[in-house]
Amino acid sequence: MPAAALILFYLLIALAPLALAAGRGRPPRPVMDEIASGMAMVAFAILLMEFVLSGRFRSISGRVGLDVTMRFHQLLARTALVLALAHPFLYTLPFARPLPFDPTRQLTLTFAAEGLVTGVLAFVLLPGFVILSIARDRIGWRYETWRLAHGLGALAIAVLVLIHARHAGRYSADPQLAGLWAVLTAAAVLSLAHVYLLKPLLARRRPWEVTGLRQLAERTWEVVLSPRGHEGISYRAGQFAWIRIGAPVFSLRENPFSIASAPGEGKDLRFVIKELGDFTATLSGIPLGTRAHVDGPHGNLVLEGRQGSGIAFIAGGVGIAPMLSLLRQLEIDGDPRPTVLVYGNRHAGQIACTEDLARMRRQHRTEVVQVLSEPPQGWEGERGMVDAALIARLFTEARHRDWLYVLCGPAPMMEGVEEALLDLGVAPRQIISERFQHD
């Protein structure tokens, strides 16, 4: 299983420094000192791997999904933080200049200025950096500013730690371990270069153009991009892309959006976008013909390789976007399985893509269940939220047990629905989802 292999590979790299350090066969120091050094080395390996786990590598997020990749990135940062912050306090040996009769530094800790200064700096910067990341939505920075600070800050900390390890560590100056740090640091720098230099350069050679723009519902727009001078991208229904509209290729104004069109419809990409913040709020004023760039496809909210005797799509708000793609492709393929679309909104003015919904009902016999929490008078659909009670009512039959459930919408909705489905006896692997917000 590729996901399990990825996790094993991760463990292997995180523990590799310890194996290399132990391999030198030095005499052991007190256990606490060895634990401290071990923690520091694992923390550094995790820190360097965070660059690769940043969500832009298809080989990773395409296998386990962007949600899982980002969650691991966030959680492992906490592990690295704890290990890094705790390690200096565990040493028992005294700081001193090297003793002539102790060439392997079994009796003292290194007292070199380069090692100490960089260590102290990283020690102060790292917690601040992690807090800034956890509190991203609360500090009021623009997302682009935050992203730049996050990339550069992480690089600065990595360089400090590299110098610190080289000068203060007992093991890190050994050729093998120094070699491993060099390789991991290079991988970290290359992944930044890949995202911020290589991808933009490649994107410049494959331009797109805005060829369609219309309002679909309150604060919700449809944007169509067409490839110019190339064949477009080959994607699977349900995937997403990072798009940049009317901004230079090297700018950080790049946002992820689900592709709402289906691969079988042609080369044009259609997006359904909700106005939310600074980029999305400018959409309405974008002239047709504006240059755009597309990085994708990404993500694994796809039906390929998954089983289910029927498929339920459960969307909240703009979470409808990937569902349109998935349902349209099933329609094009003439897939015989029954489909249900549960689509929740607050009020009727927010319901987007009514023509698509009507066509699905008519041509693909999709059962469309509309849910409004503030329904108008005479509303014939469901009332309330897309919550556990509704799910329990809609999917009670035994045949629903082995259906596939595709979820996309606000986090509380997805969590509630997921719990409800598990309660009904649906197996976890039959539930797939994508988050639009990684907080």
Place this chain on the structure above:
Amino acid sequence: MTERRPPPKLPPHTTRVRRLALFWVLNAALAAGILVFALR
């Protein structure tokens, strides 16, 4: 006739717990690695 008991309810936030479990397994493996290294 004996009454059929409803299936046991899963505790709340099962999905989140399930996802975190993998994280803790990973942490445990890292901690074990560090201990093996220190006690070698």
